[in-house]
Amino acid sequence: MYSGEYHNYGGHALIGDECYGGYQQWNYHSRRPRRATRTDWSWTWTENCDQGFDTYGSLWTESTEAAEQWEARQGGESDDEEQPINEFERVGSYDTATFATISGQEMQQLRVLAGVQDQDPAEAKRKPKRKDGRRRRTEVWLNQRIVQVSQDGPAATSKLLDLAATHAAEMNGMNFATLFHRIAKLNANASDHRRNDLHRDSRFIQLRETIEMTIRSGGESGPEGWGLARKAGNWAMEEPWLLSITMWAFATMRLKPDQAVLNTAALIVGAQIHSFKSFEASNVLWAFAKMRVPHSILFSAGAQAVVDNPQRYSTQCLSIIAWSFATVRLHHQELLGVIATEMARNRGDCKAQEISNTLWAFATLSRFDINLFRELGDEASTKLETFKPQELSNTVWSFAVTGIKAPALFRAAADAAEAMASSLEPQNLANFLWAFAKARLRCPALCTLLGECLRKLPSFKPQEISSTLWAVAKLQLHHCVPFCSQVQEGIVDRLPEFSPQALANTVWACVQTRTLKPSFFHAVARAASDRIRDFEP
Numbered sequence: 001m002y003s004g005e006y007h008n009y010g011g012h013a014l015i016g017d018e019c020y021g022g023y024q025q026w027n028y029h030s031r032r033p034r035r036a037t038r039t040d041w042s043w044t045w046t047e048n049c050d051q052g053f054d055t056y057g058s059l060w061t062e063s064t065e066a067a068e069q070w071e072a073r074q075g076g077e078s079d080d081e082e083q084p085i086n087e088f089e090r091v092g093s094y095d096t097a098t099f100a101t102i103s104g105q106e107m108q109q110l111r112v113l114a115g116v117q118d119q120d121p122a123e124a125k126r127k128p129k130r131k132d133g134r135r136r137r138t139e140v141w142l143n144q145r146i147v148q149v150s151q152d153g154p155a156a157t158s159k160l161l162d163l164a165a166t167h168a169a170e171m172n173g174m175n176f177a178t179l180f181h182r183i184a185k186l187n188a189n190a191s192d193h194r195r196n197d198l199h200r201d202s203r204f205i206q207l208r209e210t211i212e213m214t215i216r217s218g219g220e221s222g223p224e225g226w227g228l229a230r231k232a233g234n235w236a237m238e239e240p241w242l243l244s245i246t247m248w249a250f251a252t253m254r255l256k257p258d259q260a261v262l263n264t265a266a267l268i269v270g271a272q273i274h275s276f277k278s279f280e281a282s283n284v285l286w287a288f289a290k291m292r293v294p295h296s297i298l299f300s301a302g303a304q305a306v307v308d309n310p311q312r313y314s315t316q317c318l319s320i321i322a323w324s325f326a327t328v329r330l331h332h333q334e335l336l337g338v339i340a341t342e343m344a345r346n347r348g349d350c351k352a353q354e355i356s357n358t359l360w361a362f363a364t365l366s367r368f369d370i371n372l373f374r375e376l377g378d379e380a381s382t383k384l385e386t387f388k389p390q391e392l393s394n395t396v397w398s399f400a401v402t403g404i405k406a407p408a409l410f411r412a413a414a415d416a417a418e419a420m421a422s423s424l425e426p427q428n429l430a431n432f433l434w435a436f437a438k439a440r441l442r443c444p445a446l447c448t449l450l451g452e453c454l455r456k457l458p459s460f461k462p463q464e465i466s467s468t469l470w471a472v473a474k475l476q477l478h479h480c481v482p483f484c485s486q487v488q489e490g491i492v493d494r495l496p497e498f499s500p501q502a503l504a505n506t507v508w509a510c511v512q513t514r515t516l517k518p519s520f521f522h523a524v525a526r527a528a529s530d531r532i533r534d535f536e537p
Contacts, residue, residue, distance in 0.1 A: 184249035469509035
């Protein structure tokens with residue numbers, strides 16, 4: 001009974017929502033313009049979001065020096081972010097729970113809804129109109145200033161907001177998206193207090209409203225005094241990949257645009273996602289998943305893009321896409337089959353986070369692909385020294401949920417966990433011990449982890465406590481450490497915080513280990529009687 005409850009807890013609250021974000025690692029390169037009317041180049045750079053305990057989004061490292069210099073020199077905008085979503089205008093019978101292959105006719109409908117027009121071949125051959133030289137120089141200068149100001153340390157965010165307020169009327173879509181991205185990047189790891197202050201800043205509010213209104217209305221107007229007007233043009237339509245940057249920024253800053261903005265962006269991106277680069281497609285799906293917006297048209301189009309040409313997607317992109325679908329609990333069996341095949345075939349390219357991302361996603365979606373788990377499990381065994389605590393606990397959790405046996409991997413993972421015991425968070429410890437109990441595997445390293453649990457007991461959440469007690473009872477580990485007795489003393493005052501299921505599991509574990517103290521039993525009884533109506537039969 002309890003293992004089923006903790007299965008949901010481990011897969012959703014403990015793991016799914018708190019450990020993975022849109023991590024990027026792209027090689028710096030240049031490319032030709034996406035559209036015939038585009039005269040500037042776009043680019044990507046190497047940025048690695050290698051997060052451990054991040055609970056709200058990507059942790060970014062500094063971009064490569066070459067890319068920063070290129071960006072400053074060109075005054076262009078980065079492709080490294082994810083794109084926004086659109087309003088829920090239905091095409092056919094799509095909804096948030098089902099998927100279907102988008103036919104050519106339905107895709108044309110989607111393109112019409114998104115305002116995307118097919119270009120006349122004769123028109124495509126014409127030379128693009130050149131921008132006014134002064135305006136182009138201003139736009140390049142603004143991007144250079146954005147890059148320079150973003151490197152000014154603690155004051156960078158405020159200076160960027162001043163820059164936006166002063167030069168909004170001169171900015172194009174690339175400027176706005178770059179500036180918004182830089183602010184998000186600077187505040188990706190900010191404290192809740194600092195982030196809330198940013199969200200309440202009047203300059204930031206104006207910037208956000210301008211960007212949202214531009215997406216919603218096609219760049220025709222902005223908030224009073226900002227003068228965006230038509231100068232920025234309909235960049236959401238003309239440069240849809242900029243939506244990738246913008247939506248990544250929203251998700252990273254824990255902001256969620258209104259439904260009209262999300263739906264408009266989703267339709268635009270969904271209509272053209274086949275032409276997106278692989279990391280652009282995976283990032284936009286990550287952003288929507290992070291904001292908990294399972295837009296069926298966008299996700300269906302994204303899935304079809306992968307199914308149609310899986311070879312163009314790296315293992316990193318595929319793992320992000322798998323994580324995104326699992327996070328919003330959307331099943332697309334054909335997509336999962338393709339991802340499983342590609343990840344297993346290219347397992348040597350997989351890094352620790354990609355392995356744990358993929359295994360967690362498949363376990364969460366109840367897609368128990370034995371070949372994938374065996375291939376990635378074998379690969380993980382050779383790279384355990386590179387796994388971070390969250391990645392390690394998620395990996396063993398995924399195997400335990402699926403019931404796929406991997407005793408050698410589990411024992412090696414236990415040794416790795418013992419070596420990093422002091423770095424394990426309560427969530428990691430609880431998940432790790434639960435996984436071993438579920439797999440019915442015992443090893444000496446678990447006693448070390450129990451000792452670490454006792455040292456960190458005040459930081460454990462009620463369900464983490466009850467699940468750890470359950471694991472101790474299942475594995476009969478109470479002999480190596482007087483865990484149950486000491487836990488009873490440490491949590492007696494916290495029993496009112498426990499859910500009915502957690503109370504029941506706690507008492508059951510103490511009874512099974514024969515450590516239940518009368519005083520603790522009476523305290524549990526009092527806590528249970530106070531909420532007797534919440535208990536299920």
